[in-house]
Amino acid sequence: MPGAGTGDTEQAAPGRSVSQMVTGAILSSDDIGDAEVRAWSALADRALEPNPFVRPEFVLSNAKASGEAAALLVVREGSHWLALLPVGVGKRWRRTPLPCLIPWLPELAYSATPLIDRDAPGPAIAGLLDLLAAERWSAALVLHPFDPTGPVGAALTTNLGLRSIAPYVYADFERAAIRRRPENTYLSESLSSAGRKKLRSRKRALGRELGGDLVVVDRSTEPAAWDAFLAMEHAGWKGEQGTALASDSRDAAFFRIMCGGMAAGGRLQLLALEGAGRTVAMQCNLVDGSSLYAFKVAYDEAFARFSPGALLEVEAIELFHDGLGQVELLDSCADPDNALVNRIWPDRRRLQTLVIPTGAPGARLIRPAMGVEVAVRRVIRARRAARAA
Numbered sequence: 001m002p003g004a005g006t007g008d009t010e011q012a013a014p015g016r017s018v019s020q021m022v023t024g025a026i027l028s029s030d031d032i033g034d035a036e037v038r039a040w041s042a043l044a045d046r047a048l049e050p051n052p053f054v055r056p057e058f059v060l061s062n063a064k065a066s067g068e069a070a071a072l073l074v075v076r077e078g079s080h081w082l083a084l085l086p087v088g089v090g091k092r093w094r095r096t097p098l099p100c101l102i103p104w105l106p107e108l109a110y111s112a113t114p115l116i117d118r119d120a121p122g123p124a125i126a127g128l129l130d131l132l133a134a135e136r137w138s139a140a141l142v143l144h145p146f147d148p149t150g151p152v153g154a155a156l157t158t159n160l161g162l163r164s165i166a167p168y169v170y171a172d173f174e175r176a177a178i179r180r181r182p183e184n185t186y187l188s189e190s191l192s193s194a195g196r197k198k199l200r201s202r203k204r205a206l207g208r209e210l211g212g213d214l215v216v217v218d219r220s221t222e223p224a225a226w227d228a229f230l231a232m233e234h235a236g237w238k239g240e241q242g243t244a245l246a247s248d249s250r251d252a253a254f255f256r257i258m259c260g261g262m263a264a265g266g267r268l269q270l271l272a273l274e275g276a277g278r279t280v281a282m283q284c285n286l287v288d289g290s291s292l293y294a295f296k297v298a299y300d301e302a303f304a305r306f307s308p309g310a311l312l313e314v315e316a317i318e319l320f321h322d323g324l325g326q327v328e329l330l331d332s333c334a335d336p337d338n339a340l341v342n343r344i345w346p347d348r349r350r351l352q353t354l355v356i357p358t359g360a361p362g363a364r365l366i367r368p369a370m371g372v373e374v375a376v377r378r379v380i381r382a383r384r385a386a387r388a389a
Contacts, residue, residue, distance in 0.1 A: 022077050022123050024131040029060060029086070030069040035079065043081040048118040049152040050289030053109040057261030058286075059086050062105055065254035070104050073114070075127030083124035085114035089138065095376060096369045098139040098362045100355075108254075110293060110333040112143045113152050121151075125159045132358045133163075139362035142170075145351040160356070168370045171353040176338065176345035178330040184321045187314065190346040199307070199314060206306035212276030216315045220270040226259045229270065229282045233298035245296070262286060271319070273312040281308035283316055290328040292320065313344050 032040075037056050044055045052058055063069055075083035086104040093100040103112055116124045132141055147153050160167060178186055187196055207214050219225035233239065234246035245251040262268035269285040269292070281299035285292050294316075299309040320330055331349055334341040355370055357363035 022075060022082065022127050024073070024075045024127045024134075026131065027072045027074050028069045029063045029072055032072070036081075039076075039079060039081040040084060043084060043115050043117060044288075046118055047289070048116040048121050048155070049113050049147075049150050050291065051111050051113045051115060052262070052267060052286040052288040052293060053111050054084065054086055054113070054115055055262075055267075055288065057265065057267070058109070058258055059104070061258035061261060062108070062254045065257055066250045071101070073101075073128060073131055075124055075131070077120075077123070082117040082120050083114055083128050085112070085128065087141065093140075093142055095373050096366075098365060098369055099137055099360075101135075101138045101141040101358075103142055103144045106144060108251075110145065110295070110331070112146050113150065116152050116155065121155050122159075125152075125155050129159055129163060129165070132356060135358035136360050138358055139360045140168075140358055140366045141356045142353065143356070144171075144353040145173075145175075146354045147349065148352050148354070149350055165357065166367075167357075168355040168367055169352055170355050170370055170374065172350070173336050173352075174348035174350050175336050176332040176334050176341045177347045177349035178317065178320070178345050179347050180321070180328045184318070186317050186321070186346055187344070190344055195343075199310060202306045203311050206280065206303060206308065206311065207275055209303070209306065210275030210278055210280070214273060214275045214311070214315075216312070216319065217272050217274055218269055219272050220259070220263050220268040222270075223256070223260070225270055225272065225282075226256050228272075228279065229284060229296070229298055230255060232279070232282055232300060233296065236298060236301045238298075259284075271312060271316055273308055273315060280306075281312040283312055285316070287324070287327065290326060291331060292324065292327045292329070293331045294333050310340060310344065313341070317344075 027036075037060070040056045044050065059070055059072075070086040071089050073083070073085045073087060074081060086109075087101040088104050089099075090102040091099050093102045103109070114128065148157065191199075203214060219228075230244075230246040230252055234244040236244070238244035239247060245255050259268055259270070267287050269283075269287055271283045271285070272279045273281040279300070280303045282297070283294060284296040286295050287293075297309060297312070299312070317330070320327060329349075330345070332338070332341045332345055355366060357366045
């Protein structure tokens with residue numbers, strides 16, 4: 001595989017109690033065994049910034065279901081893993097005619113923050129950058145979406161500066177989020193009193209329609225509920241557009257395997273909004289460390305006039321504040337332009353598409369190539385806006 005032939009890089013690990021060297025390599029997810037998976041899981045559990053989308057339960061579920069291996073940037077100290085990031089290896093990225101290490105599974109993985117050992121962040125990030133410096137085929141690593149304000153972002157920025165490496169910020173955007181407050185004031189901050197009253201009215205009306213009070217139930221440990229979510233999502237507009245998970249048998253298989261793995265570790269939340277035995281909306285959330293990611297949502301379109309999806313969003317926020325005390329951040333995983341989520345969720349999380357040049361000969365062309373790509377993107381957007389006007 002291009003990009004996997006960089007060979008191991010080595011460095012000393014200052015301040016570490018063990019004497020082994022820190023090494024870096026690009027591995028294939030197909031080639032790792034049980035011992036490596038255990039080391040990966042242990043790293044995910046002690047990550048400086050936990051990320052469910054790069055845990056083995058997520059990455060290996062997709063590899064198994066799709067039959068397509070992920071390339072893994074790995075930094076190790078003996079059998080002890082210090083850093084990991086799954087990537088794709090592409091001959092180009094978007095309209096940039098240069099080979100790149102590209103975002104892995106961008107349609108499903110809503111965070112590209114690498115796993116960094118919180119006990120050795122310096123050697124971990126240095127090891128990743130050494131891997132990139134040794135790369136001779138891919139001209140850049142593309143991180144998308146990446147939080148530049150978190151602890152990993154801060155450490156990466158510092159280490160890039162020490163090496164005089166200037167990454168290219170291809171995009172800088174925000175998506176809806178919620179940060180914990182001492183009091184449950186989230187909805188009063190985001191919605192007017194009239195808006196909150198309308199949601200309460202719709203909740204009562206939906207209960208009457210169903211013939212029973214609405215309740216929220218966590219069905220994360222029920223395989224039948226995983227299938228129910230797939231069916232509900234596929235029955236709606238996502239199914240019509242072919243973007244539902246069940247539109248592709250491989251994606252559906254991934255979802256089932258992933259749910260099993262995440263549920264076994266207590267990292268899955270599958271909320272169902274129910275009334276009189278009927279489920280009208282579902283939300284699949286991934287919990288890791290102090291963050292919760294709203295991975296996927298679905299609702300029964302037969303009840304669309306009651307806004308069941310919005311009602312479940314409100315109930316999920318209540319559950320976050322009252323029942324998930326360890327969680328400090330809710331990430332909506334929504335498109336930045338999602339009007340419904342932006343209206344209900346009061347905070348925003350800053351994210352970037354960050355392009356980091358490697359040691360490959362083509363890396364010197366990355367910045368001008370990205371500049372052209374951004375300019376072309378602006379022209380296309382302007383023309384679309386003009387046609388829509």
